[in-house]
Amino acid sequence: MPDPAPLTRRVLRAATAPPPRATPLQHVARIVLGVFLLFAGISHLTFARGQFQAxxxxxxxxxxxxxxxxxxxxxxxxxxxxxxxGRFRIPVGWIVAAFFIAIFPGNISQFVTRTDAFGLTSDAARGIRLIFQPLLVLWALWSCGALTRRRGRVRD
Structure with missing residues (x-):
């Protein structure tokens, strides 16, 4: 029976290693997405609460x-x-992507029920929004480096 110790050491090393370096564009994209979410969250609690309830x-x-x-x-x-x-950006990226997936049924419901909110007053506008939701998922994963780590291409 093979010794499991080398595999265990490799797994522990990979789990505790710092994430691969992000490109400057990924860093900027992650910060922009973070600011976007901060703004959206604050608007949920303040001036756009009624729009979100709809x-x-x-x-x-x-x-x-x-x-x-x-x-x-x-x-x-x-x-x-x-x-x-920044050090935990890869797991944070997966969590943000999961959040965007979790709220997607609400966007589908808005399209199906033809609910007007945030200026989305036509089927076309609501449909375009549906197209952009998967792009947000990809943005979160790419900007945090989660796609690179997942594919196994770790850059130094």
Missing amino acids: QVPDWVPADKDFVVIASGIVEITLGGALVTL
Whole structure:
């Protein structure tokens, strides 16, 4: 039976190694996405609260205001993490991508129910928004270096 110690050491080394260096463009894209999420989160809690409530689907089994407040707090937390947690940017990128995926059904609901919010007052506008949601997922993963690490291409 082979000795598991070398494999264990490699796994531990990979798990504790600093993330690969980000390119300047990735760094800027991560910060911009973080600021975007901070702004969106603050708007959930303040001036755009009603607009966000209109986007919460009726099938969500929680108070719409609670959903808007909770998602705003999550967005502020994620935005802050993107801006400040450079060493942990890869797991943060995966978490941000998961968040964008988690809110996607709400965007689909807005399209299907033809709910007007944030100037999205036509099927075309709501449909275009649906196209951009997967791009946000890719933006989060790419800007944090998660795609590079996932594919196994680690740059020094």
